[in-house]
Amino acid sequence: MAEHEELEHDAQAEFVEAVGDALAGWRLSRATGRVYGFLLLRAEPSTLDAIGNGLGLSTGGASTAVRELVSWGLARTIPQPGSRRIRVEAVGGFEQLLAASHERSRTFIRTLRTGAMLTDDERAHERLRAVTELFEGYVDAGDEMLRRHRGLDRD
Secondary structure: OHHHHHHHHHHHHHHHHHHHHHHHOOOOOHHHHHHHHHHHOOOOOEEHHHHHHHHOOOHHHHHHHHHHHHHOOOEEEEEOOOOOOEEEEEOOOHHHHHHHHHHHHHHHHHHHHHHHHHOOOHHHHHHHHHHHHHHHHHHHHHHHHHHHHHHHHHO
C-alpha cells in the first residue's frame, strides 16, 4: 500500500511540475503554474501554509502565486471569518488564458499583414500570407471552441 501511495505522490508531483512548465509558456511564473497544479488536485480549498509546505515555497511565494492566479481567474480566495487567513481553490479560468493568447495572436496577425504590404517579392508575400492564415485559423478555431464551451456551461 505504501508503494502505491508513493507512486501516486510521484505522479501528482509530475503533474504539478508539468502544469508549472505549461503555464510558464503562458507568461505566468513557473511557481504560479505549480500552485495551480497543486490546487487542481485538491478536493478542498488550501491555506497558503499548506500550499507553501506542499510545494516547498515560502508563504510569501505562495501568496504571490495565488494573487497571480486570482488575477487570471484561475483561482479564488475564500476568507475565513474572524481570521486574516484565507483558503484558496482552483477554478476553471482557462477561458481568460485562451483569450489572452488569442489577443497576442491577433496582434501578431496585424503585424504580419503590415509586413505583407512591405514585401517586394511575390514569394515573400505568399510566405507571409500562409503564416497569417495559419494564425487566423488558430484564433478562429480557438474562438469556436470557447463558444461551444460556453454553450455547454449554460446547459
